[in-house]
Amino acid sequence: MHLHTILAALASASLTTALPSANTPPRSKPVKTQDIINALAGTYTLVNTSSTLNNVPVPDAAYGEAPVGILTYSKSGYMSATIVATEPAFRPNLTFPYQENDSDADWALIGKHSLGYAGPFSVNEALPANKTGGQLFHGPLVVANVPTWVGTQQKRNYTVIKEGRDTLLRIGSERGGGIGVLWWKRVD
Ligand SMILES: *[C@@H]1O[C@H](CO)[C@@H](O)[C@H](O)[C@H]1NC(C)=O
Ligand SMILES: *[C@@H]1O[C@H](CO)[C@@H](O)[C@H](O)[C@H]1NC(C)=O
Numbered sequence: 001m002h003l004h005t006i007l008a009a010l011a012s013a014s015l016t017t018a019l020p021s022a023n024t025p026p027r028s029k030p031v032k033t034q035d036i037i038n039a040l041a042g043t044y045t046l047v048n049t050s051s052t053l054n055n056v057p058v059p060d061a062a063y064g065e066a067p068v069g070i071l072t073y074s075k076s077g078y079m080s081a082t083i084v085a086t087e088p089a090f091r092p093n094l095t096f097p098y099q100e101n102d103s104d105a106d107w108a109l110i111g112k113h114s115l116g117y118a119g120p121f122s123v124n125e126a127l128p129a130n131k132t133g134g135q136l137f138h139g140p141l142v143v144a145n146v147p148t149w150v151g152t153q154q155k156r157n158y159t160v161i162k163e164g165r166d167t168l169l170r171i172g173s174e175r176g177g178g179i180g181v182l183w184w185k186r187v188d
């Protein structure tokens with residue numbers, strides 16, 4: 001572009017539109033998704049879970065009242081989550097691999113009160129996202145104890161909260177027609 005063309009363009013643009021106004025803050029640069037992944041990468045231990053249906057708290061039927069879990073995110077873009085209930089009534093004391101004389105009902109209880117899955121994860125770039133909040137896709141899942149989850153992309157809203165020395169990760173998702181919230185604490 002020639003200098004005179006640039007000058008003409010500048011002249012035709014009014015100063016108020018050409019210069020940033022005091023009322024409109026500068027648009028923040030979008031955060032690179034790899035930077036978000038690097039910031040989230042680590043190991044988290046489950047703090048608590050809760051569920052709501054139409055904004056009304058409901059018992060967490062699958063996880064019970066005191067589940068344990070570990071969630072990991074790697075910088076290379078892989079994740080894994082394992083969560084199980086701890087109530088003895090949900091956890092018949094079975095061994096692995098299963099024994100022919102094990103009861104199917106006992107294994108069913110364990111199945112209903114456990115969740116384990118892993119695969120790649122990514123940041124949903126269609127929504128605003130930064131190192132402290134946004135939406136992730138867990139998946140396409142490579143492995144899941146629940147067969148219908150294999151190959152799926154699970155949407156997970158994340159919020160990172162500093163609480164004293166702790167870094168907490170709040171993960172929200174839609175499940176069972178309601179909303180599930182899982183709080184995790186960073187351990188590394
Ligand atoms: C879960 O833990 C978080 C972080 O400590 C806390 O803010 C939240 O109130 C807890 N939720 C429940 C349902 O206990
Ligand atoms: C559970 O099974 C393991 C392995 O067979 C055994 O060592 C343990 O004592 C059992 N625990 C209970 C509470 O029955």
Ligand SMILES: *[C@@H]1O[C@H](CO)[C@@H](O)[C@H](O)[C@H]1NC(C)=O
Pocket residue numbers: 099101102
């Ligand atoms: C199941 O079989 C194993 C080994 O065959 C035995 O040790 C165990 O007691 C049996 N369990 C039940 C519930 O019968």
Ligand SMILES: *[C@@H]1O[C@H](CO)[C@@H](O)[C@H](O)[C@H]1NC(C)=O
Pocket residue numbers: 128129130131132133134
């Ligand atoms: C990060 O993104 C979340 C989700 O869009 C937003 O609520 C939050 O204000 C943003 N935080 C910063 C520091 O930009």
Ligand SMILES: *[C@@H]1O[C@H](CO)[C@@H](O)[C@H](O)[C@H]1NC(C)=O
Pocket residue numbers: 127135157172173174179180
């Ligand atoms: C996740 O975040 C999106 C975008 O802000 C929002 O529309 C959706 O309702 C949230 N879902 C849950 C389960 O919090």
